[in-house]
Amino acid sequence: MSKFKKKKDGGLPAINTxxxxxxxxxxxxxxxxxxxxRDNSLxxxxxxxxxxxxxxxxxxxxxxxxxxxxxxxxxxKKYGTEARIQLNDKFAEVSDIAAFIYSERExxxxxxxxxxxxSLKVDKKANMGLIGDIKQELRKVNALxxxxxxxxxxxxxxxx
Numbered sequence: 001m002s003k004f005k006k007k008k009d010g011g012l013p014a015i016n017t018x019x020x021x022x023x024x025x026x027x028x029x030x031x032x033x034x035x036x037x038r039d040n041s042l043x044x045x046x047x048x049x050x051x052x053x054x055x056x057x058x059x060x061x062x063x064x065x066x067x068x069x070x071x072x073x074x075x076x077k078k079y080g081t082e083a084r085i086q087l088n089d090k091f092a093e094v095s096d097i098a099a100f101i102y103s104e105r106e107x108x109x110x111x112x113x114x115x116x117x118x119s120l121k122v123d124k125k126a127n128m129g130l131i132g133d134i135k136q137e138l139r140k141v142n143a144l145x146x147x148x149x150x151x152x153x154x155x156x157x158x159x160x
Contacts, residue, residue, distance in 0.1 A: 044069035044086050049124040050153030057147065062115050064104045064143075066097070068130060069123030083126045085134065094130075097137040119147040 046069045057063055067086040071079040075091075085092045087100045105113050118138055122131060138146065 041089060042067065042086070043072060043075055043089070043091065044084060044123070045072050046121055046123050047125070048121065048149055048151050051150040052152075052154075054150060054152040057117065057119070059115070062108070062112055063117050063119050063147070064101065065119050065121055066100075066134060067121045068126050068134070070125075083123065083130055085130070094133045094137055097134060098141045101138070101141045101143050115145075116143070117145045117147050118143050119149050121149040 044067055046067055068083055069086075070076075070081055070083055071091075079091060085094065085097070087096060092100065101118070105116065108116065120131070120134065135146070138144070
């Protein structure tokens, strides 16, 4: 008789889950840091026109957005139904655009300022006179890189 007995195969050992909470908290922390919250809440109805040739902007942090459209239903009583300008989270006048551009330039590093682009997100039924006034104000502050935001689609449906 031998002194040593062979152990019977007990199958696979249980999976150790002790590090699972650490992994969950690391993922949670990563998504909290990496998620970008929406900067502006739209106070206007903004149905963008469609275009056949569309390019995406590369660096969205170098884009200043000017929204133009009729106030949404919750703001119609206070601001009426005429097309309005929205800069960040407030309605503005054409004369406020220069101050908006200067403040956006101040928030960027000096080497990024020549690459700043002004994106006009204009409702397809907006008055072009207002757009012309906005462009004149942008010329006064030397903001000459302008982008017109649109959605990719059939241009023939845009004429409705």
